[in-house]
Amino acid sequence: MNKNYQISDQAELEQLIKRYFDGETSVQEEQLLRVTLADCPWSSEVIDDARFTMGYFAAHCQETERVAKKNNRRKLIGIAASIAIILAAGGYALWHQQQSAGVCIAYVNGQIVQDDDKVMALVADDLSKMDNASKAMTNQLSSLGEALELDNE
Amino acid sequence: MKRITIITLAFLLTTMAAMAQTGLNINRLFDGRYKKAAGATEIIVTGVQAREIGLTVYHSLSVTDKSQAELVEGLVVKDGVQAVDKEVEYRNGQLYYGFYTMKKGKRDNRYIFYLNQNLARKSPKNIVTLIYMEGEASADKIKKLIRK
Numbered sequence: 001m002n003k004n005y006q007i008s009d010q011a012e013l014e015q016l017i018k019r020y021f022d023g024e025t026s027v028q029e030e031q032l033l034r035v036t037l038a039d040c041p042w043s044s045e046v047i048d049d050a051r052f053t054m055g056y057f058a059a060h061c062q063e064t065e066r067v068a069k070k071n072n073r074r075k076l077i078g079i080a081a082s083i084a085i086i087l088a089a090g091g092y093a094l095w096h097q098q099q100s101a102g103v104c105i106a107y108v109n110g111q112i113v114q115d116d117d118k119v120m121a122l123v124a125d126d127l128s129k130m131d132n133a134s135k136a137m138t139n140q141l142s143s144l145g146e147a148l149e150l151d152n153e
Numbered sequence: 154m155k156r157i158t159i160i161t162l163a164f165l166l167t168t169m170a171a172m173a174q175t176g177l178n179i180n181r182l183f184d185g186r187y188k189k190a191a192g193a194t195e196i197i198v199t200g201v202q203a204r205e206i207g208l209t210v211y212h213s214l215s216v217t218d219k220s221q222a223e224l225v226e227g228l229v230v231k232d233g234v235q236a237v238d239k240e241v242e243y244r245n246g247q248l249y250y251g252f253y254t255m256k257k258g259k260r261d262n263r264y265i266f267y268l269n270q271n272l273a274r275k276s277p278k279n280i281v282t283l284i285y286m287e288g289e290a291s292a293d294k295i296k297k298l299i300r301k
Binding site: 101102103104105106107108109110112116119120122123126127128129130131133134136 | 187188189190191192193194195196197198199200201202203204206211213215240242249250252266268270273274282284296298299300
């Protein structure tokens with residue numbers, strides 16, 4: 001069928017409608033039928049019924065499509081939410097586990113040290129330095145005390 | 154994916170450890186700036202390892218850069234003003250040693266140690282060390298801890 005073909009009279013249109021409901025039309029003929037029904041001024045029982053039925057189906061199809069899209073969107077949102085919940089729960093569990101285990105990390109001259117023993121050795125070194133300084137201060141105080149005692153004798 | 158998760162968790166945990174000093178001026182020093190700095194050592198210990206030494210948080214910083222040392226001293230002295238108890242020693246007008254008991258945090262006691270080894274009489278070293286400790290331990294217990 002020619003792409004630009006147009007139905008010339010009411011009888012031809014009714015004939016096409018009959019063929020359509022008999023399932024004998026091609027896709028192109030169906031398109032032609034829809035366009036003609038939407039535009040033509042002809043009216044008869046057959047034409048009006050076809051107009052109503054095809055219009056209804058078109059609207060119904062659009063509605064069905066809209067509902068399907070909505071459902072798909074809802075499904076996608078549901079899936080995304082489920083994934084987010086699973087990731088959050090997994091992340092929290094891992095975080096909780098890590099937090100219970102704790103952090104034992106050192107950065108020395110820009111280098112990361114993750115070996116627990118090495119980090120704890122660094123901690124011990126820090127504490128030892130503080131101990132020495134604290135002792136020095138205590139010694140100084142006791143020397144001062146002794147000096148005062150001697151002076152008072 | 155696993156790698157990203159581990160890096161994210163490490164970041165979160167170190168951030169949380171850094172946040173332990175909330176409300177203190179020294180908190181500014183634990184913003185991660187020294188993690189990649191030459192001449193600086195930053196140590197963060199929490200969880201099991203910290204509990205082994207009677208703490209919940211151990212966070213320390215050692216710097217060799219003089220300008221950084223001045224910054225550390227300045228912030229420690231500022232926090233020292235808010236301390237509920239302190240032992241300090243000044244040498245040549247500079248803070249040599251400080252042990253500060255800070256106002257209790259949400260649950261735990263908080264302590265700050267400071268030492269400027271530049272001012273040591275015996276073999277001075279170009280190192281300034283700051284330690285922040287948090288835990289249930291009393292000040293006496295903390296002093297015992299450093300003597301272990």
